[in-house]
């Protein structure tokens with residue numbers, strides 16, 4: 428890109444500093460030297476961007492998309508305060524917006540429990556049910572790595588609906604379950620089977636979480652575990668936008684309560700405030716928490732385990748976690764192609780087996796050690 432212009436903008440020491448790609452370089456030892464290099468990189472970036480924005484810079488430079496990306500990454504990491512370039516104190520943008528790699532600008536950094544990665548999330552939906560029936564992948568959808576699984580529960584259902592493939596029962600991982608999506612599925616007559624995460628908040632640990640309170644939706648009143656009735660019932664919105672009901676208890680009653688320390692940390696002259704979801708969401712959540720403690724729920728949910736094998740097959744045999752292309756749309760296409768390839772292999776296997784009078788789906792093979800038993804018995 429415009430080498431003549433570039434030679435006029437930079438100084439010879441740039442060739443020493445950027446002699447190798449940065450990830451292949453050895454970083455200087457010592458915090459002071461590292462800090463100096465970091466500042467120098469920030470100043471170099473600023474200098475280059477200023478020169479590129481100059482009206483005398485060639486048109487190809489001023490409109491170059493790579494420089495626009497460099498500006499975005501520079502802003503993520505550096506700032507200019509009183510004429511000095513410095514490393515930014517805190518993130519400039521949300522992680523959903525943060526560019527992580529100059530080679531794959533759609534990729535985002537994410538973390539799930541102990542696992543950290545850069546890229547996307549792939550959501551697979553597979554048929555399951557009878558042990559003998561062939562299981563086929565119905566969806567392989569890609570989303571940015573920073574998106575929560577539960578944000579995809581309804582869009583994935585919409586996609587199944589659009590293809591006339593809505594199941595009576597959906598088995599999902601706990602990440603895809605919330606009171607809201609349980610209530611929406613119930614309203615559509617679809618059973619969503621998946622465990623709900625435990626209630627959050629310190630009061631859950633002391634036994635004074637929301638589920639310990641009895642709600643009378645008709646009277647718009649709540650009875651606390653100590654048997655006292657609430658004073659106010661105020662419908663409103665959470666700062667994330669969803670509908671909530673704020674229920675408050677009498678300050679006098681709460682201040683005199685022998686278990687106050689287990690229930691509220693509000694200062695003097697204030698009583699406990701309880702935030703409830705709307706009735707269908709609250710009840711769906713409470714129902715699920717009661718169900719998931721019982722063994723019939725666990726047995727039904729165990730059917731979902733098959734998808735873990737399919738994910739493993741996609742990852743180990745077909746490179747589902749390695750994007751061979753750049754950009755979300757091409758990586759999405761790769762995921763769909765892998766899902767289609769797995770389905771074709773399964774269908775081929777089913778046709779072969781049924782032509783031989785065997786069940787459509789092979790049983791899990793026994794280990795060589797387990798096969799010893801039949802040899803011993805013979």
Ligand code: SF4
Pocket residue numbers: 651652653654655676680681682684685686687690691698699
């Ligand atoms: S602190 Fe108030 S709301 Fe909590 S149990 Fe005591 S009286 Fe009930």
